Amino acid sequence: MQRMWTAALVLALGAPVAQAQNSQPAKKPEPAAKAPAPSAPPDLSSEDAKTIYALGASVGRDLSLFALTPEELQLLQRGITDSINGTAQEMDPKEYAPKIQAFAKARQAQASAALLERAAKEPRATKLPSGVIYQETVAGKGRSPKATDTVKVHYEGRLVDGTVFDTSARRGIPIEFPLNGVIPCWTQGVAKMKVGGKAKLTCPGNMAYGERPPPGSRIPPNAVLVFDVELVDIPGDTTQQP
Numbered sequence: 001m002q003r004m005w006t007a008a009l010v011l012a013l014g015a016p017v018a019q020a021q022n023s024q025p026a027k028k029p030e031p032a033a034k035a036p037a038p039s040a041p042p043d044l045s046s047e048d049a050k051t052i053y054a055l056g057a058s059v060g061r062d063l064s065l066f067a068l069t070p071e072e073l074q075l076l077q078r079g080i081t082d083s084i085n086g087t088a089q090e091m092d093p094k095e096y097a098p099k100i101q102a103f104a105k106a107r108q109a110q111a112s113a114a115l116l117e118r119a120a121k122e123p124r125a126t127k128l129p130s131g132v133i134y135q136e137t138v139a140g141k142g143r144s145p146k147a148t149d150t151v152k153v154h155y156e157g158r159l160v161d162g163t164v165f166d167t168s169a170r171r172g173i174p175i176e177f178p179l180n181g182v183i184p185c186w187t188q189g190v191a192k193m194k195v196g197g198k199a200k201l202t203c204p205g206n207m208a209y210g211e212r213p214p215p216g217s218r219i220p221p222n223a224v225l226v227f228d229v230e231l232v233d234i235p236g237d238t239t240q241q242p
Contacts, residue, residue, distance in 0.1 A: 064161055067107045105222075112205060112224045115160050119202040119226075132185050133202035137228075140197025145234050147180040147187060152233040158226045165218045174232045183208050186227070193231040201227040 044050050068076060082089050120127045125135040145151050154174045156167040168175055179187055185203030193199050205222035213219035 061161070061163070066104055067111045108220070108222065111160070112222070115224055116202060116204060128188055130184065130188060130207055131204040132188050132207050133200075134189050134192055135200040135202070136193075136197065137200055138196075138198035138230075140194030140231060142195045143234075144191055144194055145179055145231070147191060148178070150176055150178050150235050151190060151231060152176045152235055153190065154230040154232060156228045158228075159219065160224050160226065163218065174230075176235060185225070186229075189227075190229060190231060193229070195231050195233060198228065198230045201229060203227065 042049070042053065044053055063076075066072075079089070081087070083093075116131065116133060119125060119133040119135070122133075122135055124137075125133055127133055152174045154168045156164060156169065158164050179190055183203065185201055185207040188207075189199060189201040189203075203225045205224055208223065208225045209219055209221075211221045213221060213223065219225065
């Protein structure tokens with residue numbers, strides 16, 4: 001959470017209009033005069049500018065779990081501006097820290113539920129009893145793997161905002177693993193596939209990494225994850241049909 005507070009301050013660098021509106025409310029014509037500004041790309045010619053832009057993108061990713069509305073984003077910008085300008089703050093951030101955490105969890109849960117509901121309505125999608133959404137995209141041949149089988153797959157894992165956090169393409173080779181030695185979403189989803197087939201797995205947080213994502217990963221706690229998986233082979237299987 002401390003990272004979010006630090007990151008949130010950086011947002012003020014990208015909100016000069018909000019700052020001007022708060023500190024100079026009498027200058028209402030200014031927004032009209034600055035209307036062309038959004039269409040002009042930022043000057044990213046210097047390394048400092050590129051670094052600040054990248055930091056801003058990172059801040060947005062950190063705050064995306066709050067799923068703020070435009071009106072709520074204005075409140076956020078006001079809090080940032082008041083803090084930077086030394087204006088008396090309406091609320092004590094330390095006092096509200098537990099409420100911020102609870103708010104973030106509630107918003108993340110709402111966004112996750114909405115995403116899972118949309119995924120379940122996609123063509124050829126099936127919602128498993130566990131809540132995992134299985135969507136076959138390419139039919140395979142032969143038998144499906146058992147939980148005790150070792151499987152060979154290609155995959156890409158994404159966060160709900162589309163950020164790719166892992167992909168076998170970076171290594172250039174498929175990976176092998178025992179199907180009962182991975183997250184439950186994979187154990188259940190890949191077990192429905194056939195060799196040569198491809199599927200999209202939308203995993204609820206409790207069927208992925210839950211409260212404890214892999215150390216050093218970009219996966220937030222309880223995050224809904226989306227995987228595109230290709231079942232390349234079931235090594236050692238002699239029962240596959242041509």
